[in-house]
Every structure is written in structure tokens, then in C-alpha cells.
Amino acid sequence: MAGNSDPLSPRAKLAVTAGKAVAAASRAAGRGSGSVIGGRVALKLDPDLLARLAQNLDVVLVSATNGKTTTTRLIAEALRAAGPVVSNALGANMPAGITSALAGGSDAKFGVIEVDEKYLAGVARDTDPKCIALLNLSRDQLDRAAETRMLAENWREGLAGTKAVIVANCDDPLVVWAASSSPNVIWVAAGQMWKDDAWSCPSCGGVMQRPGDDWFCGECGFRRPTPTWALSGDHVLDPHGSAWPIHLQLPGRANKANAASSAAVAAVFGVPPQVALERMYQVQAVAGRYDVVQFHNRDLRLLLAKNPAGWLETFSLIDPPPAPVILSVNARGADGTDTSWLWDVDYTRLTGHPIFVIGDRKLDLAVRLEVANQHFQVCDDLDQAVQLCPPGRIEVIANYTAFQDLRRRVGN
Secondary structure, three states, rough: OOOOOOOOOHHHHHHHHHHHHHHHHHHHOOOOOOOHHHHHHHHHHEEEEEHHHHHOOOEEEOOOOOOOOHHHHHHHHHOOOOOOOOEEEOOOOOHHHHOOOOHHHOOOOOOEEEEOOOHHHHHHHOOOOEEEOOOOOOOOOOOOOOOHHHEEEEEHHHOOOOEEEEEEEOOOOHHHHHHOOOOOOOEEEEOOOOOOOOOOOOOOEEEOOOOOOEEEEEEOOOEEEOEEEEEEEEEEEEEOOEEEOOOOOOHHHHHHHHHHHHHHHHOOOOOHHHHHHHHHHOOEEEOOOOOOOEEEOEEEEEEEEOOOOHHHHHHHOOOOOOOOOOOOOOOOOOOOOHHHHHHOHHHHHHHHOOOEEOOOHHHHHHHHHHHHHOOEEEEOOHHHHHHHHOOOOOEEEEEEHHHHHHHHHOOO
């Protein structure tokens, strides 16, 4: 590793080599990137490998329910202004995938790491991060994810007294509760469109008051901290009150919020907002998300939405009616098998759009759309849906494994 006065031990080197070999074999067999299986093998051979790989890096951890893959990409682009970066850009965000990513970055100065919410405390312990970005917490994968208040509690306990600078969204009460145990927090007003997981106070259980953009608990006084960075329309306001324009190729308000948090993280490492934001313009798509592809002579824009908060943000950025919309929902292992979250999504926002429904759980989605008084057609597959779509660019919104299926079908 760059400037490494303490090279990896023979055991660690063996673990890295074995992990890479297994990953290469997995790729050759057509089983995906191989990063997870490679990381698992490497960690079996050297359980301390993640800590060893991180010891000479300035590490940033990014965790949230929504937006962590995109924000990780934006931060990585911004920090490249200050030196080489290694990152788990494809979103393998549990310890095995993270280990695999870091093993590939021998000359890096910065490690920009997306971390699954449930693993944040452990990965923070292993990697000794300089900075941790906390964006939001909302319901996700209902069959197995801890209730959001419990996740916030895990973060709060796991990060208590950390040396890392925490960059946290002050508009999400659960994030504020989680970050408040840390001595060094930079608050960013990044907004919160989905509020249904934050009506009760995480501190005392009282009812949250939400006048305008503010929030506070009328019972215990827990309240929104004053931000030093803020998203304001198409600009990021820095701690000196300067407004820096956000120019992104990624659509929607949520990505402007991700850029605001990313600029605050970059500043921790001495990269000025103007430089950071200019570099973020390079990001066109993130692991296929937001890509516009040609399929059956039509333009399809691929959008990932995994949970109610994500669907709400996605509806806000699609082309206006009568743009056709294809919705695809699965309920496989990686999605969570419980689809009751569909009832938390406000599908009346699609009124006026011709809607076509595909995916393993298309009938669950059809029932939900029926109740929301939407006009839709259930289709056998993507090909049939595209052929039935009226003219115009087609917005395709899918949850996790459905999105992977779509990418394979369109050759993306």
C-alpha cells in the first residue's frame, strides 16, 4: 500500500491473493463480480484483514437506507481531487464486499466505503474512519430489518465517543438521535421527503412537532440541530454562507441532497466545495441507475426504488404525464420477502401516466394500484410491456432484484 511502512503480513497477503483468485473464478463462471465470495474467503484466512487493509487509508463510511451507493460515488469523485481513491463502487456493502474492494486499492490514499446500515458499527470499529456520513433511516426489507428506531439505537451506541467526524442530515430525527452520541458532528440540512418513520420522538417516544422544515419533541425538548451546511434549491450553502451551484447529470432533489452531504464530507478532507461539486458532474449513472438505454427501438430510463421513501423520491423525478411508466417488483431474498410496504407508497402520484406492471409480485402491485384508482396493465415481461407502451421515453421503476433482472434483459 502507498507509503506503507508496515507491509501486510504473509498471512494477510495470502488472504488477499486467495480472495482475488476465488473472485476471478466466480466471474469466469458468470456468477457476478465475485467480490462477496472473494471477501469471505479472504476474511476466513485472516479475520483481521479489513482492519489491516484500512490502516493506511483515510476512510469515509457512508450509511443510509436510501442514496448510499450514489453518495459514495459522489464523495469518491470529489476526493479524487486530493489523491487516489479505492471504493466499493458496485454496492457490495457488507464486510466481505468491503474487504474485497479495499484489497484492490494498493496505491489509494482514501477509502470511500458504502456500509449496510446493520453493519455500520462493526465496520467503523475495524476501519477507524476519519469521517462517517449518515443520510437517512426509513423502513426497508420488513421481514428482517430491525425496526428503524432500533437501527438508530445501534448506530448511537456503536458510534458513541467515536473520533470520526460525523456528517449527518439534521432533517431526519432518527439520524440526529443516532449521531448525537458523537463528540464531533457536522449537521447538513439535506431535507426529508418521507416523514412516516419519524413521527414519534426517538429519545422519549413523545409526538414530534413538525412546523415547516423544523421539528422538535414537545415532551423532552429533543430538537433539530442548527445546520452548518444546507441544500438550498440548486445550491449548497457552506458554513461561511457562500452558495455553490450544484450541476449534476443525476436527476432529482434527492441527488442534490446527496451532493450537499458529499460536499460537506469533501471539505473535511480539505477539498473546497467548488472543486468537489465540479467533480461530481462526472457521475452519469451509478451501477446502472438513471441510465437511459435503447430497447426495442425505445428509450428506457432505469430507476431503482427499494422502499417507500425511495419510491416517493423517484416519483418526483420522472417525466410528467403522459410519459409511460413500467413498474417491476420482486420479493426475493435481497429484496425482503414481505411486500406489505407497497401499501405505504402513494401511487396516486402516478395519475395520468399509462402504467404497465411486471415482476414476480406483479399481482400484489396490481391490487395496490387498483385501490389507488390507477389505470394499469399487467404484462408477462419487459418485452411485452415495452411493446404496449404509448410513445415517449419510458420510465422503468424497479426494486432491487427486479432492477438486476431488467439490466440483464436490456444488456446493460
